[in-house]
Amino acid sequence: MKDPENELSKRYTIASADFSHAGQVSTQIKELLQEIGITSVIIRRAAIATYEAEMNVVMYAKKAEVLLSVSPDKINIRIKDKGQGIANIEMAMKEGFSTATHEMREMGFGAGMGLPNIKKNADKFTISSNPGEGTTVSIMFYLTQKEN
Amino acid sequence: MKLRDIKKLLEAEVIWGEEHLDEEIIFAGGSDLMSDVLAFSKPGILLLTGLSNVQSVRTANIIEAKGIIYVRGKRPDTDGIKMARTLGIPILSTKFMMYKSCGILHGSGLPGVNDIEKTE
Numbered sequence: 001m002k003d004p005e006n007e008l009s010k011r012y013t014i015a016s017a018d019f020s021h022a023g024q025v026s027t028q029i030k031e032l033l034q035e036i037g038i039t040s041v042i043i044r045r046a047a048i049a050t051y052e053a054e055m056n057v058v059m060y061a062k063k064a065e066v067l068l069s070v071s072p073d074k075i076n077i078r079i080k081d082k083g084q085g086i087a088n089i090e091m092a093m094k095e096g097f098s099t100a101t102h103e104m105r106e107m108g109f110g111a112g113m114g115l116p117n118i119k120k121n122a123d124k125f126t127i128s129s130n131p132g133e134g135t136t137v138s139i140m141f142y143l144t145q146k147e148n
Numbered sequence: 149m150k151l152r153d154i155k156k157l158l159e160a161e162v163i164w165g166e167e168h169l170d171e172e173i174i175f176a177g178g179s180d181l182m183s184d185v186l187a188f189s190k191p192g193i194l195l196l197t198g199l200s201n202v203q204s205v206r207t208a209n210i211i212e213a214k215g216i217i218y219v220r221g222k223r224p225d226t227d228g229i230k231m232a233r234t235l236g237i238p239i240l241s242t243k244f245m246m247y248k249s250c251g252i253l254h255g256s257g258l259p260g261v262n263d264i265e266k267t268e
Binding site (some may be wrong): 107120 | 203
């Protein structure tokens, strides 16, 4: 996992449309960040953001590659899928806007808070998407701020 | 108040985590929407929810909840109980509805998420 430049990177795959398994990758990332001594404040934000992104993949894309990169000054989590894509990112970023199915709502998700939650927890958030091709979300957390 | 006191107030049964009943609970929140929970909770929350699937336990872990009270007599399935046990999250069930459960706890002096100072 570690490379000579004191950075850590690890790949994960979200590969199931089964709600019961959703959240495994974000839990693994949370545990890894705890192992390497990241502060609890940042772990919580990273876990929430990754969990929301993971749920979006399970609900809409079914499969995605996740790349976790940790360097001395930041954590970056990139989630890249080849799902249906997002037709209107601006709308998707609005709280309450949702394209969720009845099944998703029964699972407790699909309230239209996922992408806004990710952005709120990240220090830097970028999203790009092409309908029919997929979506890439990058979530960055700076490690140079002191824990409150 | 202790989780034991909450169990008594809500006439709840312990599904898992009897050994956690002396845990001190500082505040609580109730929702069936996990995205709202992710957006509005704070670490240490006692989560009240009627959503009894495994994602309720996963969400509780992500938000660092102290425990889960399932309302409306709900109970998680075997996978949910196993996950709660693995993660060390006590889970209880009350037959009371969400409104009544939250009202009982708030009326007994347990603050909500917005009633407390930021804990971090």
